[in-house]
Amino acid sequence: MASLFDLLLPSCCLFCSKLSARICNDCSGECGLDPRLVFRDGLVGFSASSYTDQAKQLLRSFKELGESSLGAFLAERMKPLLTCFDEPPTCLVPVPSNALSLRERGFNPAEIIARELCRSLNGISYQNLLARTRQTKDQSRLSPGQRAENQLNSMMAKVGCERVILIDDVITTGSTLKTASKTLENSGHKVIGFLTFAETESKGCILTTQAKSPDDGGTSWN
Secondary structure, three states, X not given: OHHHHHHHOOOEOOOOOOEOOOOOXXXXXXOOOOOEEEEEOOXXXXXXXXXXXXXXXXXXXXXXXOXXXXXXXXXXXXXXXXXXXXXXXXXXXXXXXXXXXXXXXXXXXXXXXXXXXXXXXXXXXXXXXXXXOOOOOOHHHOOHHHHHHHHOOOEEEOOXXXXXXXXXXXXXXXXXXXXXXXXXXXXXXXXXXXXXXXXXXXXXXXXXXXXXXXXXXXXXXX
């Protein structure tokens, strides 16, 4: 059935427009293969890629143009990084979307990625432990200080004692992930770290450097 569907409605590669799967074999080898250790004010995690033009185009198609099926490709690139954490999680927790974004998109991008990550993981599921308590502003239009204020007290969490890895599509200043982490820990959970597809700022380091945090708080990892 899938083959017949592809014949009737053939797709083109998102990047090179060649008639193929949505991301052709040639282009798939160039996207999401720049893993990095990322540090944000005491919160440590990993990203599969820097914010390249390809990563930007991929995330825009996934989040803004409704191509939710691309979540499987993002998760495939992120999955190997789950083994980089010091201890295994009991669950993956997606960062929640605002109600308005959820209505407009019809899905939470972080939840799609978390669900795809868990498809072949034994004993690890994703759980929506977080929820938004209010609508926040569009982060892309805010300064770093405004982003932190925008996310302050914007989430609530279910009480529990899970070992959590936070999941999101992209990290910039880390304000959203830091709020999510603090909210979960205030509710009894242990946040091991976070995992995203891309990092938009040069505060990370390649994975050949395994130090958990630089002495200067992050600037030496540029």
